[in-house]
Amino acid sequence: MQDPPTGSLFPEADAPPTAPGDGAPLAERLRPRNLEQVVGQDEILAPGRPLRRAIEAGTPPSLILWGPPGSGKTTLAHVIRSHSRAPFEALSAVLSGVRELREILRQATDRRRRQGISTLLFIDEIHRYNKAQQDALLAHVESGEVTLIGATTENPSFEVNAALLSRTRVVVLKPLAEEHIARILERALREPNGLRNLAPVVASAALRLVAHLADGDARRALNVLELAVSTQPPDTDGCRHVDEDVMRQAWARKSLRYDKNGEEHFNLISALHKSVRNSDADAALYWLARMLEAGEEPAYVARRLMRVASEDVGLADPQALVQAVATQQAVHFIGLPEGKLALAQLVVYLAAAPKSNAVYKAYGQAAQEALTTAAEPVPLWIRNAPTGLMKHLGYGKGYRYAHDEPAGTAPMECLPESLVGRRYYRPTSSGQESDVGARLEAARRARAKGNS
DSSP: OOOOEEEESOHHHHSSOOOTTTOOOHHHHHHHSSGGOOOOOOOHHHHHHHHHHHHHHOOOOOOOEEOOOOHHHHHHHHHHTTTTOOOOOEEEEOOOHHHHHHHHHHHHHHHHHHOOOOOEEEETGGSSSOOHHHHHHHHHHHHEEEEEEEEEOOOHHHSHHHHHHHTSEEOOOOOHHHHHHHHHHHHHHHHHTTTTOOOOOEEEHHHHHHHHHHHHHHHHHHHHHHHHHHSSSOOSSSSSEOHHHHHHHHHOOOOOOOOOOOOHHHHHHHHHHHHHTTOHHHHHHHHHHHHHHTTTHHHHHHHHHHHHIIIIIIIGGGHHHHHHHHHHHHHHOOTTHHHHHHHHHHHHHHHOOOOOOOOHHHHHHHHHHHHSOOOOOOOOOSSSSHHHHHHHTTTHHHHHOOSSSSSSEEESSOOOOGGGGGGOOOSSTTTTTTHHHHHHHHHHHHHHHHHO
């Protein structure tokens, strides 16, 4: 990208950005050009807020804008541009590589050296840059040659290098509220660069429907509105009438926001797991439906529910794991959509089952000691002795076969010497685990009696 000619230092920054042409999508034509036009995000952009003051002063810090699609990340970047006289560069991390980035950074360094000014650099989908590309930004952001505005739909804690994250401020944009979406849609109907020239007559119920289904995504709402109005034939007066039924047809089918490899994926499976753990079958069914209807792999859900069966139900209901394995087999055998019912049945079963995490805690404690204590040798009497040499060395000597003991358990220590008497598994009184605990306690007493 060439530097602007001398005479007018940065003409593109002296005036608001040019409005997009008629061929641009509605969402682009209506993109706010200044802070006064921005709808929503009052927590960060209301008058008097620190970020708003910085933008109005034309001195924004380097920012990572994190929010769901359609929440206004790109819009905010362009609003920052309109309030700044700094040269503006924009890249898409999806379409650009290290070469393009380094060329822009080279120009930014040259501007700073020759003219003493910083470059405002907007990188959309910054989480798509790899470590090398993100590292290339570090020195330029730290030196002030570049004021970085990065936009991402992914949690920057996981997707942005810690070093770059420490040099920026993370701004969280939330999904727009329904009333904000409705205001944006109303503006689209009345403005000349919106849909006014099509003479739309849209029922209030139809606008409320789109605002509700949009999940806080203004771009999605505007796309549906534009489709509904533009495809509706005009009546004799030239008006295009859109009622709720027409809007539903334009919407066709609500597309649930979901990213199988992103944060929303983990948020939803966490919600499902914790709802089951909390014995809330209704909430668990809802989160299950959110995942499956958005296209999640049923095998993944089945695997996680197996984990729930062991971690949160355990021996309070030993059939829970059996049910989970059977569900996995059923889903694998019959596929979708029928397999959804098998998963729903399992979710309800697990939610209703008595709960115990005793096995989960017991294994965690045993694993901790296995990793942090000396790896003592296995006691000789419980070692196997398949060869004469091993028998000669004492392997298996003193072993007592539990089935030959009157109590069904031998007075024989099976832990290493330093861990004798250690208790890991502490059964609860929930469900069948109380019976398991009673049997283990009886065996423990029998061994102690035999050793006395």
